[in-house]
Amino acid sequence: MNGSNPVNYAQAPVLAATISTDAIAARTWQAAAARVLVDRIGDFVAFGAVVCVVWAAISYALHAPDYVLPTPTEVAAALVANGGLIAGATWLTLWCTVVGIAVSVCIAVGLALLFVLSPLADRTVTPLLIAIRSIPMIAITPLVVVLFGRDRWNTIGMVALLTFFQVMLAAKRGFDAPSQSMLELMRTCGASFWQTLLKVRVPSAVPFVFTGLRLAGSSAILCAMFAEWLSGSPGLGTLMLDAYSKQNLGLMWAAVAVSTTLAYLFFTLTIALERAVLDRSGT
Template sequence: MTLGRLIRMLWPPVLLAAVLIGGWQLVAEYAIKNPEVLPTPSQIVSAGWGQRRAIAHNAWPTLRETELGFAFSFVLAWVLATAMDFSPAARRAVYPLLVASQTVPIIAIAPLFVVMFGFGIGPKILLVALATFFPLAASLAAGFANADADADRLMRSMGASRWRIFWTMRVPGALPFFFTGLRVAITYAIGGAIFAEYAGAESGLGIYLQQMQQVFRTDLVFATVAVIAIGSVALFTLTYLLERWLTPWRKHERAGREVVR
């Protein structure tokens, strides 16, 4: 990606964010005039910087819960999607349960997980996995289902085994679908950890948010929310970098489309 293209891609959201923050500053400072209701962005930055150690201390447990829960979800999604690809019977049995798992609100089952598994990291990992599992498994299953049938028949006619076809043709073909689901899931991951901490935890950004709400530190609530948003955007951006690294052939496809345009 050239510098010029990067600038063209970034300046619209940066400009919009600057306008919104500037408008927020003016409204909060000259219209609301009550920092307990709506602090200015400058007050939020100042409060967040002053409490950076406390925020960082609580961010680490949330990050650890997010990483472990997402890793568990990642492995489980690949195992089940692979099983559904190899066995139509497994797909008919498992897929309805995947859909059903998304009809239960996380905020409703979080207290149940805490009652069953305690206040440790276990229920947080399970809730993050539950929040992120469906987009990963569904997108990967869709990628396998959209594999090139002609290429599949060609490899079979050449004597390729089922596993060889799977690893050399079906997995690479499913990766674009998978990364689409990964970007959706990664935005749910931190939110799932926060919900889990609301239900019961000793530390974490969810607990810190509750504490700041109880003492009416609206500036620190906004500062913590900003940290959560920045973390989610960073993880979202990381998925694009990972996709470019793992699917180098798509770079040439994108270049070809740009030439056509």
């Protein structure tokens, strides 16, 4: 074969072993993430079944009227009868939550990186962030409405505002986690700041960021509904208020059940994503 590169047949077993190892590793982290999803969803289904049984028993024992405590059967019937309405509200709340969390993570990681770059910024900006975080949200809701309006952008802004603090603190702690000996070793080897950041600080910060994301994700759906309650923007929160004002408690409890399930699934997906990323990176 003139003009072609010679084939090194001695490397073929090594290449095959490498490809096989990579394929096995990919299947491993995918299987770990899938196992987390299956196990946690199974636990939630079992827990939901127990709650429904206890709920039905309490309704039967107290002879509670429908306008006080509807039975699980009535809630399920309301869920089926208003499936399209609940699905639309669920999609709006979920979309705003995902976008708000994405904005929150970008701002939080950016601020944490700024604090690593500049200790002066850390000392000056962190007290301001703590002060903002300690202000009751109902006090600054009019300002948020003025800034973002009463549509879905209000919900996105509120979710980002209420969830970024946990992620920022976790990311900052992760960036500062590498030991001084490790940082000194990188400097001794002539590594620049950005090389040290990408090869040492970022891998160290990933588990911390996921911890903050879990904390933020567990309350993100509630933050979105809270924003909807205050601003009247469309979503599950507004649907619950409308159903309660019309004394349609079956629909209200159906929306509550959907929001609870959505929050649990959001939290579970965060855990599965963390497992997949950490297993794939070998952290």
